[in-house]
Amino acid sequence: MKMKKGLTAKGRATRQRIVVAAALLIREKGIAGTSLDDVRVATATSKSQLFHYFPEGRSDILAAVTEYEACQVLEAQQPFLGDLSTWESWQDWQHAVVTHYTELGQRCPLGSLTAELGKSSPQTRAVVSSLYDKWEAALVRGVETVTSAGRDAALGRARSILTAVQGGVVMLQTTGRTDYLEAALTEAISPLRPVGTQVGSV
Amino acid sequence: MKMKKGLTAKGRATRQRIVVAAALLIREKGIAGTSLDDVRVATATSKSQLFHYFPEGRSDILAAVTEYEACQVLEAQQPFLGDLSTWESWQDWQHAVVTHYTELGQRCPLGSLTAELGKSSPQTRAVVSSLYDKWEAALVRGVETVTSAGRDAALGRARSILTAVQGGVVMLQTTGRTDYLEAALTEAISPLRPVGTQVGSV
Incomplete structure (x- = not known):
């Protein structure tokens, strides 16, 4: 729309x-x-x-609400997502994400709307792709700020963090368990921890 | 059932x-x-x-088919998932997972069935939790075989790999893009690569 x-x-x-x-x-x-x-x-x-x-009435409003809810997904991660410039801010962001999705539980405003518009409709695809792009860009900026990674490595790290959120949230919604999201995010951001503060991990 | x-x-x-x-x-x-x-x-x-x-007729059959499709999720990853004992077998498994979900595209037999049974119904939760548990156990066995990780570290790594699959597949289904799944899996299994063959990553 x-x-x-x-x-x-x-x-x-x-x-x-x-x-x-x-x-x-x-x-x-x-x-x-x-x-x-x-x-x-x-x-x-x-x-x-x-x-x-x-x-177009109802369908136009639903499309606009879907775009709004996609923005809210990013809003819920602010101010942390916009300033991932230190290891502490990454940890704060992780905490905010886990808290937010734990509170939402099985509710997923954007998910319900995209299901209504058709999970693989062009409209849904456009809104969700745009959301992922903005989200990924914010994570890439953060990764580049706290590491000396080149563009490709930063992109790979950002995608892996974003995927950890998506997977952890899906698993939270189907099982009610938050530990997948927590474990996956902890592992995904751990390479961003400053050298000298590394904890043992596989 | x-x-x-x-x-x-x-x-x-x-x-x-x-x-x-x-x-x-x-x-x-x-x-x-x-x-x-x-x-x-x-x-x-x-x-x-x-x-x-x-x-109970239809509802009983749907429940049985849901359990069957949950098994098929693991079957599609065999024989690789059952023998993750070398770095090569992890790479083969990654390749099999990406190929399988790329072929499925937007179809998700288990997802359609759990949507029908109610995404957060006790029945769905039981089937999906059991699937995640078996999947995680197979990944933990593999992580423990190729690393000297303790139980906790192996569990964290396995959860992070499993979450990468779930997230990557969700993102594949909504965007049609396989690169999230590929990038997330590559990052998630990279700590399992034998020392001396590490490639640069963030």
């Missing part, structure tokens, strides 16, 4: 307010349990206003 | 034949597209025979 062109700053703010409200409703009541009328009531907007911002 | 008690060897074989046929039908036509009648026709069994082996 493209942002409707020619929105004023006020228009963009209103649109964003609707997206955030719809996202909260969906988190609370599920996709099936959230109607256009619910969104309209929660945001005190008229039907014609809604269709002004989301010409 | 418990295996019906008191089945003869012949009975067990018939039951297994029905499960395998149902699994193939479901792989081909999807869960919604596979009826009890389809299973009956494909296996040349009568209705009363089917209910003899699967007293």
